[in-house]
Structures are given as structure tokens and as C-alpha cells.
Amino acid sequence: xxxxxxxxxxxxxxxxxxxxxxxxxxxxxxxxxxxxxxxxxxxxxxxxxxxxxxxxxxxxxxxxxxxxxxxxxxxxxxxxxxxxxxxxxxxxxxxxxxxxxxxxxxxxxxxxxxxxxxxxxxxxxxxxxxxxxxxxxxxxxxxxxxxxxxxxxxxxxxxxxxxxxxxxxxxxxxxxxxxxxxxxxxxxxxxxxxxxxxxxxxxxxxxxxxxxxxxxxxxxxxxxxxxxxxxxxxxxxxxxxxxxxxxxxxxxxxxxxxxxxxxxxxxxxxxxxxxxxxxxxxxxxxxxxxxxxxxxxxxxxxxxxxxxxxxxxxxxxxxxxxxxxxxxxxxxxxxxxxxxxxxxxxxxxxxxxxxxxxxxxxxxxxxxxxxxxxxxxxxxxxxxxxxxxxxxxxxxxxxxxxxxxxxxxxxxxxxxxxxxxxxxxxxxxxxxxxxxxxxxxxxxxxxxxxxxxxxxxxxxx
Amino acid sequence: xxxxxxxxxxxxxxxxxxxxxxxxxxxxxxxxxxxxxxxxxxxxxxxxxxxxxxxxxxxxxxxxxxxxxxxxxxxxxxxxxxxxxxxxxxxxxxxxxxxxxxxxxxx
Numbered sequence: 001x002x003x004x005x006x007x008x009x010x011x012x013x014x015x016x017x018x019x020x021x022x023x024x025x026x027x028x029x030x031x032x033x034x035x036x037x038x039x040x041x042x043x044x045x046x047x048x049x050x051x052x053x054x055x056x057x058x059x060x061x062x063x064x065x066x067x068x069x070x071x072x073x074x075x076x077x078x079x080x081x082x083x084x085x086x087x088x089x090x091x092x093x094x095x096x097x098x099x100x101x102x103x104x105x106x107x108x109x110x111x112x113x114x115x116x117x118x119x120x121x122x123x124x125x126x127x128x129x130x131x132x133x134x135x136x137x138x139x140x141x142x143x144x145x146x147x148x149x150x151x152x153x154x155x156x157x158x159x160x161x162x163x164x165x166x167x168x169x170x171x172x173x174x175x176x177x178x179x180x181x182x183x184x185x186x187x188x189x190x191x192x193x194x195x196x197x198x199x200x201x202x203x204x205x206x207x208x209x210x211x212x213x214x215x216x217x218x219x220x221x222x223x224x225x226x227x228x229x230x231x232x233x234x235x236x237x238x239x240x241x242x243x244x245x246x247x248x249x250x251x252x253x254x255x256x257x258x259x260x261x262x263x264x265x266x267x268x269x270x271x272x273x274x275x276x277x278x279x280x281x282x283x284x285x286x287x288x289x290x291x292x293x294x295x296x297x298x299x300x301x302x303x304x305x306x307x308x309x310x311x312x313x314x315x316x317x318x319x320x321x322x323x324x325x326x327x328x329x330x331x332x333x334x335x336x337x338x339x340x341x342x343x344x345x346x347x348x349x350x351x352x353x354x355x356x357x358x359x360x361x362x363x364x365x366x367x368x369x370x371x372x373x374x375x376x377x378x379x380x381x382x383x384x385x386x387x388x389x390x391x392x393x394x395x396x397x398x399x400x401x402x403x404x405x406x407x408x409x410x411x412x413x414x415x416x417x418x419x420x421x422x423x424x425x426x427x428x429x430x431x432x433x434x435x436x437x438x439x440x441x442x443x444x445x446x447x448x449x450x451x452x453x454x455x456x457x458x459x460x461x
Numbered sequence: 462x463x464x465x466x467x468x469x470x471x472x473x474x475x476x477x478x479x480x481x482x483x484x485x486x487x488x489x490x491x492x493x494x495x496x497x498x499x500x501x502x503x504x505x506x507x508x509x510x511x512x513x514x515x516x517x518x519x520x521x522x523x524x525x526x527x528x529x530x531x532x533x534x535x536x537x538x539x540x541x542x543x544x545x546x547x548x549x550x551x552x553x554x555x556x557x558x559x560x561x562x563x564x565x566x567x568x
Contacts, residue, residue: 042479045541045548138518139480139535249527252485256477256533258522275526300479306543353544362552364544384543433479433539 005227006189007032008202011068011236012220013209015039015081016056019064020220023236024071027223034188035068035079038181038207039096040086042300043254046431049302050152052091058099065103072172073109080163080174080184087302088178089153090119096175097453110455111173114166117449118177120154120299125439133440134299140436151301151434158297159264160187161444167191169452178300180263181207185224194226196290200268202231204261205250205285212250213240230286232278242283244275264444265295296438297447304429309391311381311402311424314417320407321373324359325366331405335381335398342397343390350394351384379416388426395424466558468493474554479540482512482550483533484557494528500562503532511556513537 009027011019015037024035040048044055054061072079085092093115104111128134129143136142148154155178164187166174176184185203190196202224205212209221212233219237233242251258251270261268269289278284320327332354339347355361357378381402385391403423404413441447465472471487486503488494497503505516514534522531540548547553 042540043476043549046479047541137480139515245527249529252483252524252527252529252531254475254477254483256481256483256520258524258529258531308543351543355546362547363556364546365556382544430541430543432541436478436480 005225005232006192006194007223007225008185008188008206009035009236010037010185010206010209010222010224011035012037012064013207013211014041015064016054016061017064017209018060018220019067020236021067023219023221024067026238027221027236028071028075028077030223032075032077032223033192034077035072036081036185036188037068037209038082038179038184040083040088040092041181042087042433044086046302046433048085048092049087049089049155049300050304050429050431052087052089052095052153053085054092054095055086061096062099062103065099066107069100069103069109069111069173070107073107073111078167078172078174078188080176080187082158082163082176082179082181082184084175084177087153088118088155088157088176090117090177091153093117093175093177100173100175101453104455110458112170112456113173113175113453114169114171115451115453116158116162116166116174116176116179117451118156118158118179118447120156120447122148122151122154125154125299128439134437135440137298137436137438143435143437147434148301150303150305152304154299154301154435156297156299156439156447157264158448159183159295159444160190162448162450163187164191165445166450180298182261182263182268189226195228196266197268197288198226198231198285200261200263200290201270201273201285201288202226202233204268205233205247208250208253210235210237210240211253212242212247214243214246215240230284230288232282232284234282238281241281244277244283247283247285248273248275264297266290266292294440295442295444296440299435299437299439300433301435303432303434305432306384306386306430307388307391308427308430309383309388309395309424310427311395311399312419313379313381313402314376314419315379316376317407317414317416318373320414321375321377323407324356324373324377327405327407328354328356330407331401334401334405338401339394339397343393347390347394348386350390352394352398353382355380355382384430388428392424392426399423462561463497464558465560465562468497468562472554472557474550474552476540476550477533479536481533481535482553483531484554486530486532486557488528488530491528494525494530497562498523498530502560502562503530507560508532508534512553
């Protein structure tokens with residue numbers, strides 16, 4: 001803090017979303033001392049952790065990394081990325097590492113890279129659980145071994161300390177596994193002595209990039225400037241601006257509590273924060289408080305459970321649409337009976353649901369009596385069974401009924417509009433998050449493994 | 462009778478992690494925020510009835526500087542389960558728009 005406020009460039013809400021070269025150049029010119037962004041979250045579902053895959057395509061992540069690695073190398077400032085590869089599991093980190101190595105080769109640069117892995121060993125977690133070090137967060141209850149075993153991959157969301165250690169070790173690029181969005185952005189300022197309250201609060205405001213600006217679709221990133229008495233935030237696009245409402249409203253975003261944010265090692269409390277317009281484009285924030293707490297890391301586990309097969313039809317038949325709820329109930333019963341009749345007990349504890357897109361698919365609730373019929377509905381058939389083969393057999397057994405099921409039994413059979421041939425699509429397993437627990441640790445780094453790749457040494461070797 | 466959509470300029474819902482949904486009601490100004498932010502109609506029972514949430518876990522916050530009421534409730538099933546219909550919970554707010562508000566408890 002001796003050299004004035006610490007400026008951090010947050011180029012985008014998530015790596016791969018589309019960093020802008022001109023914005024990054026502006027932030028660097030303003031004196032940014034680090035570039036930091038997360039590369040994922042739990043938001044898109046458990047499949048990405050369970051399978052170790054990215055939600056983004058490789059090309060979009062490579063494009064952003066090329067812009068950021070080039071800017072970082074030219075300015076001589078570190079590039080810090082958290083929750084690599086969408087879910088931040090070990091495989092997600094390695095996928096990102098391979099792209100970084102490819103881009104380094106293309107740019108002709110030789111960065112020192114720190115890889116921070118936070119995937120957890122099941123036996124170790126069971127031992128910690130048995131020792132009373134793991135506790136549930138609502139709405140879940142105590143953790144048991146079977147739940148741990150049901151997960152394909154389990155990660156701990158890191159705090160800033162492993163990043164601070166990597167920065168102290170001279171990292172030019174840090175690729176972190178699962179990390180809280182805020183820790184990725186706060187770590188550099190915390191390392192260099194910025195006060196905790198403003199550092200964490202600035203990071204929270206910046207974690208979705210331009211989301212905290214007045215015109216959210218104008219530009220991608222923001223610049224935060226953390227000083228002794230608070231922080232300022234401004235958009236990286238010159239024709240955009242922040243105002244007190246755009247900044248303070250970001251505390252609402254995807255948070256269950258707008259005033260208190262629990263992080264590893266403490267709680268950010270913004271109840272007393274004051275947001276004022278500093279200049280035309282910047283907002284100043286003071287009054288952010290950090291309350292230190294015993295150090296905990298949140299665990300996330302993704303399980304792959306039962307399997308699904310889906311089919312889709314479109315219906316425009318006005319008679320069916322005039323009594324669509326009756327049609328739904330009759331068809332669902334007929335499909336269940338069809339499975340019992342053709343597959344029997346072998347179908348196991350199967351489940352069929354019909355989702356009426358254009359009527360009530362998103363809730364399943366019955367619209368009020370008298371609601372005018374829709375002009376068309378899409379009916380998504382979803383069969384769930386213990387194996388993919390059985391889910392597929394159930395869909396095939398149901399196919400003719402789903403295709404032809406009449407509202408009136410005394411008329412010619414209708415044919416609804418299948419979207420595809422073959423009509424049934426094996427969707428794979430149902431992926432679910434299983435853990436909502438925190439683990440107490442004595443040392444913020446004890447669940448983290450750091451691996452170094454120093455391309456300078458590799459060139460010399 | 463006044464409904465949510467009559468007095469809010471914006472209403473949204475989104476996952477807050479895989480086990481919670483959070484709803485933000487942006488009232489259209491100071492007057493309606495003051496009149497309705499404490500409305501009993503937006504109590505835990507509403508979230509139990511509409512979403513099956515455990516009413517004892519429903520959290521509610523007033524944010525006067527933004528004229529916002531934020532309500533967070535636990536999902537009945539975790540994000541992405543067998544009968545998931547709204548992976549990001551981004552459409553769940555719609556069922557709140559026609560809820561009728563009472564102004565009995567003016568703060």
C-alpha cells in the first residue's frame with residue numbers, strides 16, 4: 001500500500017465469456033498490477049464437475065487466454081485464474097493448463113505457472129468427517145460416508161492463501177481449481193497489504209465483470225482500485241460507467257444474503273457500506289468490514305446417479321390443446337401402464353415425466369381454470385431408470401403411445417410431431433450436487449496441492 | 462387488490478448455489494417499498510405453498526437503499542435432479558408476480 005491504491009483488472013465475468021483487447025489495454029494503462037478472473041461456478045450444474053469438462057468451448061477460452069497472457073507478459077503483471085475449466089476439479093485445471101501451454105508456445109513467452117489443485121480424497125474426507133471437522137449448511141444434514149462415496153469428484157473452494165503463496169513464489173500465471181469467486185480477485189491486494197474489508201468487497205463487486213456497471217452489455221470488465229480507506233470501481237469500457245445503484249445492487253446477485261458473505265476465514269459485512277459517485281465513471285465504496293472467523297472451506301461434490309432417455313413431440317391439435325391437462329394425465333398413466341405391461345418388474349423403480357412446453361413445463365403447476373389454450377405445445381418425455389439401457393427400453397416401449405395417444409378413443413389415431421429420428425435420445429446420467437458442507441482446517445493450504453511449471457527452466461533444460 | 466407486478470419495476474430469481482434460490486423484488490420507488498416491504502403476503506408460507514420450501518429456512522431481507530426485498534428459500538430438490546425443470550431457477554419468479562400484497566404493517 002506504500003505505492004498508493006492497488007489496481008486489479010477484472011477482464012470478464014468468466015474466462016471464455018469474451019475479454020476485449022482494448023479494455024485490457026486500458027486497464028493496464030491505468031496501472032493495473034494484476035489481471036484476475038474466475039473461469040466457472042456451480043451455476044451451470046453438476047455435470048461439469050462430475051465429468052471434469054468445460055462448459056465453454058476450447059476456442060473461446062483459448063481466445064481469452066491469448067488476450068490476457070499477452071497483456072500480462074507485456075506489462076509484467078500476473079494473470080490469476082480461479083475455478084479453472086468451469087468446475088475447478090483436477091481435470092478441469094489440467095484442461096486449462098494444456099491451453100495455457102499451447103498459447104505460451106504461440107506467443108513465444110515462458111511464464112512460471114502455478115497450478116493449484118483442490119480436489120479431495122474421499123478417504124481423507126471420511127476421516128475428517130469422523131473427527132467432527134465437517135459440518136452441514138442448511139438445508140442439508142450431517143454428512144455420511146455413503147454420500148461421499150456417491151460423488152464422482154469432490155472439490156474444496158479455496159480462499160486467497162494458496163494464491164498468495166503462489167504469488168510469493170513468483171508465479172506469472174496461476175491456474176486455480178475450485179475457489180470462491182472473490183478470493184481469486186482479492187488475493188493480490190491482500191498479499192500487498194490492502195485492508196481486508198475493501199479487498200473482499202471490491203472482489204465481490206468485480207466478480208461478474210461488467211455486471212456491476214450501469215450498462216451491463218457494454219463491455220466485459222471492470223477495474224478495481226483498493227486503498228487504505230475503501231475501494232473504487234470503474235468499467236473498462238470508456239463509454240460505460242458505474243453508479244451507486246449498479247454497484248450496490250451487485251451484492252444481491254446470486255447471493256442468499258445481500259449484506260453478509262461467508263468466505264474462507266471470515267465474513268464480509270457490507271451492512272454499513274456507503275456507495276458514492278467518485279467521478280463520472282467510478283463509484284467509491286467505504287465502510288466494508290471483514291470479520292475473521294475460524295477457517296473453513298466449502299465442499300462441493302458431484303454425483304452421477306440414474307440415467308435418462310428423452311423424446312420430444314410438438315402438438316398443434318386444437319382438441320388436445322383445449323383439454324391439455326386431461327390429456328397429460330391420461331397419457332402419463334397410459335405410458336406407465338405400457339411399461340408395466342411390456343417390461344414388467346425388470347423396469348425397476350423407473351420414473352416418467354411429461355413436461356408441457358408452452359403450457360406449464362417450468363412449474364408443473366396447473367394453470368388456473370379458464371386459461372386460454374395455447375396454440376402449440378412441445379411435450380418433453382423424460383424416462384429415468386437405473387441403467388441407460390433400461391431408460392432407453394422404456395422410451396422405446398412408450399414410443400407408439402407417445403406418438404399416437406388420442407384424447408378421444410373413438411376417432412382415428414392422431415400422429416404428433418416428432419422432432420427427431422430415432423425419436424429417443426439417451427441423455428446419460430442425472431448429475432447432482434451432493435454436498436453443502438464446510439470443512440474446518442488449521443492451515444488454509446492443507447487441502448491444496450501446488451504444482452509448478454516453469455517454462456524458463458524447461459527451455460534451459 | 463395490489464399485486465407484486467403492480468408495485469415492482471423488476472423481479473428476478475436465480476440459484477444462490479445448488480441448494481438455494483434467491484428472489485429480488487425491486488419496488489418502483491420509496492413509497493411502495495415502504496408500504497409493502499413488510500407485507501405478510503410475502504412471508505415464509507408463500508414460499509412453502511408455491512415452491513414447497515421449508516418455511517423455517519426462508520430468509521428475507523429489506524435493502525432500503527435499493528428499494529429491494531430479497532427472499533431466499535431452499536430448493537426442494539438440489540439443482541439438476543431427476544425432475545429438474547429450471548436448472549438456474551431463473552424463471553421461478555414468475556409465480557410471484559400475481560401475489561396479492563397487503564399493506565397492514567407499514568414501517
